[in-house]
Amino acid sequence: MKACIMCGGTGTRLRPLTFKHPKPSIPILNKPSVRHLIEHLSREGFNEIVMTLGYMGERIEEQLGDGHMFGVHIDYVYEKEKMGTAGGVKNAEEYLKNEPFIVLGGDHVLNLDLREMYRFHETNDAIVTIGLLSIDDPREFGIADMDINNQIHRFLEKPKSGQIFSNLASTGIYICDPEIFDWIPENKKYDFAKDLFPALQAADKRINGMLVRGKWTDVGSSAAYRQAQRWMLDALPGTTIEGNFTTRNARIRGPLSIGNNVSIGSNSSLVGPIVIGENTVIGDSVLIGPYSVIGANCT
Template identity: 40%
Template sequence: MKAIIIAGGLGTRLRPLTYNTPKPIVPVANRPFVVHQIEHLRRHGVEEIILNLHYLSDTIRDILDDGKEWGVKIYYSIEETPLGTAGAVKNAEEYFDDEPMLVFNGDILTDINISQVIEYHKKKGARVTLTLTRVDDPTAYGLILTDAQGKVTRFIEKPSWEQLSTFAGVNTINAGIYVIDPKIFKHVPKGVEYSFERQLFPELLEKGEPIYGFVSDRYWIDIGNPTQYRQAHEAILRNEVAVKIFGTRTDGKIWIGENAQLDKAVKLLGPAIIGQEVKINAETRIKDYTVLGDKVVVGRESSLERAIVWEGTKIGNHVSLTGCIVGFNCLIEDQVQVGEGIVLADNSVLKKGSILRI
C-alpha cells in the first residue's frame, strides 16, 4: 500500500520555531518529526510514501532524499499554492494506482495500529475509512458520529458545548488518518483548494458512499502548537507512544547520546534525552521531561526542567529554564531565567540576568 503524508502547511501555530524550519523536520526527540511518521508507516508494511510539500520544500528534500535510509521509497508532490487537504492529495494523482491508499496528516504523532485500520477498511468494503480518536474536548475539532456498525452518519465541524449535550458521551474526532479508494478523487477538482473534512467527506456521505470510522484508543496528538509539542515529548518520555530515540538508555528513563560529556556532579533526575556531543557542567540539574539537542552546552549550577532545547544552543551558569522551548543556536548568558510557555526563536540572545516570563 502507498501512503501520502500531507505536509505542505506553513506551521503558523508553531511560530517562531517554524520561521526557518518547516514543521515536517522540526525536531521531536532530536529527530525530524516526519521521520517518526515514516518509521511508523514502514512498521505497518508501507514501502512507498508520497510527501506533499509546499513551505521550504527543498530543505525537507535535502534531509529525506529518496527515503532509502528508512527502507522506503519517497516521491515528492509540490504544491505551488496551498490546495487544502483533498486538493493536495489530488495534486499527487500521478502516483496513485487502483489499490486503496493511506492518507496521513503531517501534524500527527501516533502509534495507531495502521494494519488494523487497513483490514477494517477491506472488511467493511468502505470507500473511505476514517481513523477516529477520543478527546476530552471535541469543540476544537470535528465531531464524527457513527452507527452501531461503524458507518459514519454525520460530521459536525467544531461543535459547541450545546451541540455536544445533544450527543451525550460522543467524543470521537477525526484523527487525520484515512484509507481511501482513489476513485473518489474524481469528485475533487484539480488545481483548486478543496478540503476532505469540510467538503469531500460530507459530499460523499450525502451521495450515499460507504464511509466508516475505526475508533482507536492508541496514543494520538496534533503537535501543531508549542503546548502540544511539549506534551508530545512528555508522552515519548513516559513511553506512551512508540518512537525511536537515539542514545544509550540509563536508569530506564534517560537517553544519553554519543560523545556527550557530563560532569560527575551533574544531577540527572529525568526522564530526559541528552543529545550527541552535549556538554553539561558541574552541579547542573536536568529535571523531568527535558530534551537537549545535539551539541548543546550547559554551564555550571543551572537548572532545566521540562525544557526542550534545540541543537547548538549555549546556556550559561546559574540559568533556570522551566517549561520552555529554545530554538537552534541560541545564546543564553549567565543568571538568566526563562519561564513557563516561553518560546525562543533560532539564534536568540538573552543577556546576563534577563528574566522572561508570561
Template identity: 35%
Template sequence: MKALLLAGGLGTRLRPLTDNIPKPMVPILGQPHLKRLINYLALSGIDEVVVTTGYRAKDIELALGDGSDLGVAIRYVNENTPLGTGGAIKNAEKHFDGTFLIFNADILSEIDVQAMLKHHKQHNAAATIAVKQVNNPSQYGVIEYDADYRIRSFKEKPPPSETSSNWINAGVYAFEPAILREIPAGLTVSVERETFPALLSQNHKLVAYRYEGYWLDIGTTDKYLLAHRDILDGKCRTVAGHSGSYISPTATVSPEATVVEPVYIGDKAIVDDKAVIGPHAVLGCSAYVGYGSMVIDSILLDGVKVGQNLKVINSVAVNNCRVYDNLISDTCCEF
C-alpha cells in the same frame, strides 16, 4: 502498499520554531518527526510514500531523499500555492491506483495501519476515517457513526448540546482511488470540511475506524512539549527505544551536575558544573547548559547555548539560539 503524507502546511502555530524548519520536520528527540513517521510506516508494511510539500519543500526533500535509507520509495508532489488538505490529496492523484493510506504529517500516534486497512476492506468502504475519543470534542471535527461504523454526520467544533459523540477525526484515512474523482482539481479544498460531507451527501460509504491508542497533534508549542514528556514517560511507543532516559555516549555531563530522570541528552551536548537537567528535559546535538543553570520540562534544540545560573522551564529554545535570561513558558529564538 502506498501512503500519502500531507506535509505542506506553514506551521504558524509553532512559530518561531517553524521559521526555519518545516512543521513536519520539527525534531522529536533529535530526529525529524516526518522521518520517524516514515520509519514507523516502513515497519508497518508500507513500501512507497508520496509526500505533498509546500513551505520549505527543498528542506524536506534534502532530509528524506529517495527513501532508500528509510526502507521505502519516496516521491514528492509540490504545491506552488497552498491547496488545503483536499486539494493536496487531489494533486497527488496520479500516484494512486489502489487502496492507499493518508496521514496528516503533524500527528503523533501508534496506529496499527494493517488493522485499519483490514477494517476498511471488511466494510467495503470508499473511505475509512480513523476516529479518536476525547474528553472535550468541541475544539475538533466530530464524527457521528452508527453501530456498523458507518459515518452519518460531520460536525465542526460543535458545542456539547449539538452532538452526543466525542469521537474526533484523527487525521488518518484509508481511500479507494475512485474517491479522488470527486475532488475538484486546481482548487483549495478542505477534505475535512468539504470533501467528506460532500461524499456523505452523495451516499458514498464512509466508515469510522475506532483508534484507542496514543494520539497527539503536535502543531502547537504546548503540544510539542507534551509529546516529549509523553515519550520520555513511555506513553507513546512510536518513538521506539526512547522511553525513560537516554544520554549519548558522546555527551559530556559534569559529575557535579544533577540529572533528574527522565531526560534525553543528545550527541556532543555539554552540561556544566552545578547544572540541573530534568525531569523531562531534552538537549539536542551540541546543546550547552552553563554553570548552575536549570533545564526543566523544556527542549533545547541543536546548538542551543544556555548561560550561567539561569532557569529554563516549560520552554523551547530553537536551533542555535543563545539564552541570556530566564526562560519560563516561552520560546527562545535569540541569536
C-alpha cells in the same frame, strides 16, 4: 501498502519555531517529527510514500531523501498554491490511483496500529474510513456520529459548544479507495472534512469510522508539541548510549538516550526520562530533571 503524508501547512500557531522550520521538521527527541512518522509507517508495512509539500518543503526533502534509510521509497509532490487537504492529495493521484492508501498529516505523532485500520477498510465497502478517537473536548477536531456497524451518518468540522453531538473526534487519518479521486475536483481548493465528506454523504456514499487505540496528536500548538515530547519520552525503553561517553562521579538514573561524545561533569545529577544530543557537555554540579530534551552541540 501506500501512504500519502500532507505537509503543506505553514504552522502559524507554532511560531517562532516555524520561522526556521516547516512544521513537520520541528524536532521531537532531537529528530524531525515527520521522521518519527516515517519510521512508524515503515514498521507498519507502508513502504511506498508520497509527500505533498508546500511551505519550506525542500527542507523536508533534504532531511528524508528517497527514504531508503527508513526502508521505504518516498516521492515528493510540490504544491504551487494551497489546494486544501483533499486538493493536495489530488495532486499526488498518479502515485496513489491503483490501490487503497492511507492519508496522514505531516505533523502527526502517533503509535496507532495503522495496519489494523488498513485491513479493516479492505474488508468493508466504504469509499473512505476515518480513524476516530474518543476525547473529552472535541471542539478543535471534526466529530462523527457513528453507528454500531461503523457507518458514519454525520460529520462536522470543529463544532462550537452548542453543536457537539459526539465525542468521537477525527484523527485526520483516512484510508481511501482510489475512487475517491473521482470526487475531488482538479485545480480547486478542496478539503476532506469541509467539502469532500459532505459531498460523499449527500450522494449516499458510505463513509466508515474505526475506533483506533493508542497515542495520537497533531503537533499544531505548543501544548500539543509538549504533550508529544512527553509521551515519547515516557516510551523510552531504557538507557542507551551511542559512541563515546564520559562522566565523573555523576548520579544518573534512567531511562536516558545519550548521543555520541557526551560528557557529564562531576557531582551532576540526571533523572530520566532524558534525551541528550551528540557533542554536548554537561558541567559540574548540574541537576537535570525528568522530561528534558537537550539538543546536540550544547554546553
